[in-house]
Amino acid sequence: MDEDLKRGGAPGGGGTAVRSRAEPRAAGTPKAVAIVWALLGLNTLGSAGAKTIVPLPRSLIQMVTMGALAAAFALALTLNLRLRVRPSAFVFLLTLLLVPSVISSADLESGFGALFRCARLALFVGTLWLLTRWWDGGLTFVRHHIRMYFAALGTAAAGLVISPGAAMPETYGGRLVGALWPLTPPQIGQYAAVITGLTVLLVMGGRTTGGSAAAVIVPSLVLLALTHTRTATVGLLAGLALAIGSLVLTSAAARRFFTWAVLVCAVAAVGFASALQAWFLRGQSRENFTSLTGRAKVWDALLAAPRTTAEQVFGTGLGDKSFGGLPIDNSWLAVYNEQGLIGLTLVAAFVVVLAGVALLRPPSLPRACAIFLISYVAISSYTEAGLGDASPYLLHLALAASLLAAPAAAVQGTRPAVPQPRIPRWARR
Template sequence: MTTDHTPKLVGTAWGLLVLNTLGSAGAKTIVPLPRSLIQMVTMGALAVAFTLALAVNLRPRVRPSAYLFLLTLLLVPSVISSADPESGFGALFRCARLALFVATLWLLSRWWDGGTTFVRHHIRMYFAVLGSVAAGLAISPGAALPDLYGGRLVGALWPLTPPQIGQYAAVIIGLTVLLLLGRRTDRRSAAVVVVPSLVLLALTHTRTATVGLLVGLALAIGSLVLTSAAARRFFTWTVLCAAVAAVVLGSALQAWFLRGQSQENFTSLTGRAKVWDALLAAPRTTSEHLLGAGLGDKSFGGLPIDNSWLAVYHEQGMAGVVLVAAFVVVLGGVALLRPPSLSRACAIFLISYCAIASYTEAGLGDASPYLLHLAVAASLLAAPAPATPLPEPDVPRRRVPRWAQRSEAI
């Protein structure tokens, strides 16, 4: 890992990007917050993040990034489809937000050096978000575990849904475990993050986050097994504990996983499949097929799409699907080609988690936590910046006598 010379304002800007992607729709909070106020806070956070990034990178210097280049290209179908008057003013506003979001990432890419700096920023900010969730649970358990969501944990201070909380918990658990295996943090610090996050993840009953965490960690630790004794020990003990838990707690784990749903509801992915079928069956013009219907709220017929690929197809067309697939494949390919390291393992975890979550969650085509997760992966896979050579001291040249010059010539 390279020496950290990242300005503190970079971490602040990253935290504001996280705040911007928290969203404004969710559960009812203890103190009712008008949606307009929440949107003002989140959009203000993005504007301040861009300003801070520009302030610390006033003469813009950026790192080459295929991920950011493809993400910038995604703006083209987004703007073209959103410019249609039928898309409404909201679509153009979302395009402007995505453009500012991508511009901020470009400015921060100057400090992408293959180290774990942005991993730590990511963990700290999302741990603070989970802290607000835990505080809401302590203040008002009824509001934090409402019947409307089937008793699943929601944000009682800030409107966060169970899938959001599960996602944040799973991501920081996985990254913290990898930092511990790479000896970049101690056990006490790791326990402070992992233990409460596991409790919150369990209370959300979020299957996608749980599967993403387990599969992502398995792939990430598997990439370290040949070079890390700690990774081999952790992998072995995890497999043994999982086997014991499957035998002893099999019925309880199955009940937690099913969440009391019927077989039909479970196989239709809580009704998602019906929305997907309707979206694919809807008639589309050639323009809508290629470029989409413009950026929206990731819904179809008033119901959430809950699939990144279908949401991108609906809003940015096949052009958007190709670009999103391209940056996911490029990041995955680069990660596989890198030699084993902690940075590579963290990147593999984040990429695999986002790939798994994309099946039941939307977000890969617009400003979202998933794009931030992949941005962290891109920062981990960036080549270290070349060291700037120190200027040679100006030493006066020693005058050589004429007789010595003649002898050297001979």
């Protein structure tokens, strides 16, 4: 699979590299950049989740994840010693987000952990700045993203094989969790949905073989189904619809895929309506389903809580994305609670900027991948937190920003031609 993704072979083409005219070559990207990206992903795996087969102390997990972030920054700095960075509105706005985060965390209302999270966010943003040197609108980082999260799903699959009872505990309603590494069902569902969507776009654009794509898509969809994660499923379907829709006018493969997808969805909706409804409800009552599994009660309490002017503007400091001991599970409310109205404005700004740039770009496979990622994150932000702190969602958006970056040649421009003196016609004879 890795070799096919790396070669960019077309389906049935025997591994022959296929590149569109608009896609720049990524030959200048060091292989170690993939390690940096994987370390960033490891840092965002988190330390809270289900009980693992071999108990892992939370302090040990935090040491591994934070060590991964420090190693990612150090390696990126080694690769980019001259600190060559490219302009990025997304990373710039993310850097500005540090300001309300530090101001609100400085009074230690949320404890020393708030300042620790600020330092983590600063390292995360600093590493992204160092990586912008290789953001050229190509698909190199897409392949890194798929391999990284496919490896994370591999740990969940291995845990399911080793101990099915630990991997699908009753405490989570029989949903799939990480039995080797403490991954929650929403995390597994998110990783499965994202790499499934990206792989579908790659195979549709002729950037990998059908066999390699199936090796990623089939197990990912199985794991997604076992997690019963509704947000990831809706995000996958809606994101793919928008991404493929952006290619319909210019790609025959996109038109064929879109037609078949509509037919399959129509047949599934008619023939498996009751099964799909039972899967979505997950055994919950309709009242619990409409209240988003109790999330709405936490949201109402958060909005009704009294706040000082400083807390409204700057927030209460970076925390664990909870309110009253319960998870907030909404990126926008979590940002408002921890980073205030300023943080909320900055997060909305970089999402809108990415979406606007994606809409203005001409149709292409990198643009379609970026649209999928932005759409997925926007949908997930309603029931998942993470847009205001180092998280997989910010990593997805960073990947989208790399896909929307202009090629290096377009930014640097070609060397202007030296004007030649005009030679009279009689002198040329």
